[in-house]
Amino acid sequence: MSLIPEKAIVISPTLAATIGLEETVLLQLLQECISHGSPVSSSGFDWITLPSDKLLELAPFWGQDDFRRLSASLHEKGLLLIGGGPFTAHHDFRFAFNENSNAVSPGMADRSTNIALAPTTSNPHSAKTIGGSWQPSEDALRQLAQLGVTREFAQQQIPQFVAYWRERNVPRHSWESKYIKEVWRQWQQAETTQNRRRKEISVTGEWRPSADALDILVTKGGINTNFIEDAIPEFILYWRDRGDLSSTWDSKFIQHIRRQWQFFNGMMEQDSMPRLITAQWKPKEAVYDVLQMANIERPFAEKIIPEFVLYWQENGTPQCSWSTKFLQYVKRQWAHQSKLLTETSNGKQQGYSKGRIRDRSFVEDLTDRSWAS
Secondary structure (H helix, E strand, O other), rough: OOOOOOOOOOHHHHHHHHOHHHHHHHHHHHHHHHHOOOEEEOEEEEEEEOOHHHHHHHOOOOOOHHHHHHHHHHHOOEEEEEOOOOOOOOOOOOEEOOOOOOOOHHHHHHHOOOOOOOOOOOOOOOOOOOOOOOOOOOOHHHHHHHOOOHHHHHOOOHHHHHHHHHHOOOOOOOHHHHHHHHHHHHHHHHHHHHHHHHOEEOOOOOOOHHHHHHHHHHHHHOOOOOOOHHHEEEEEEEEHHHHHOOOHHHHHHHHHHHHHHHHHHHHHHHHHEEEOOOOOOOHHHHHHHHHHHHHOHHHHHHHOOOHHHHHHHHHHOOEEHHHHHHHHHHHHHHHHHHHHHHHOOOOOOOOOOOOOOOOHHHHHHOOHHHHHE
């Protein structure tokens, strides 16, 4: 029983070392197709059209992307001319070797065909640099349209394409092939960007971090749940005012909480002994650093220091960290104010009294959240 049930593909080792093994195999397959086919002479070249499924059958070890890649490589090397667009599994593949046919009829030599040749040169054998007035042919634009690229998008890429390659001054056999490849790549990138933007949303007042985000912060990060809850309103307010769209709000929130928690822990470690608050008490500068990360204005915090001090002087309860206690209170007051302002702008409330802004008692604000004690 023969181990080679089919006709072998014979290639030149020297050619394979020069242009690449896969390119050489494809070149040999196409040569076989021309030898057993009926080429049509046009513009000085012998053209043949093959069903794409026939080529895929001849080379079952390759797929559509492989044929497209290798045929484009041969085209770039000036060995293969391609007509009718890049290789696809749904269209016939039209090609010719980049060598003049032996017999060209007078009537065929002047006839224009749908060949994806470089518009910058009339002699396909010579590579030339791109001209400043270079434009893709209608055939190139049709090929891109078959790939789903709009004509407007394709034409928008021309100035950048020309400027880029004029600056590099690199000669090529076919600028249209390079143009089609580049526009197709740009189109795919644009489609990916648009798909990502379709998933982007803005932050609303009802936004909440996902269960996964909370698990990362609480279970894996060891961050207190109440600390996280207190940071949600400020996070919403900041990003809602900016009007940004994103598909990664959870990631932004995790980073926001981690930064604040690091500062908070630093303040907690510095205060270990419970003490009474004094009339001259002032929060540490680190408090304002945390508030700044939360986008809470310093004047807002400074304004409510007197009422905070007064309450705890009358209460007479010592605390290990007055700065963290104050930080907690400021963040909650900021959240209450933001909520009332939002409701006012939506017509739910006609206004608020001058001075303190809250929707629950001062005692409730100061005495809950035992985690900060």
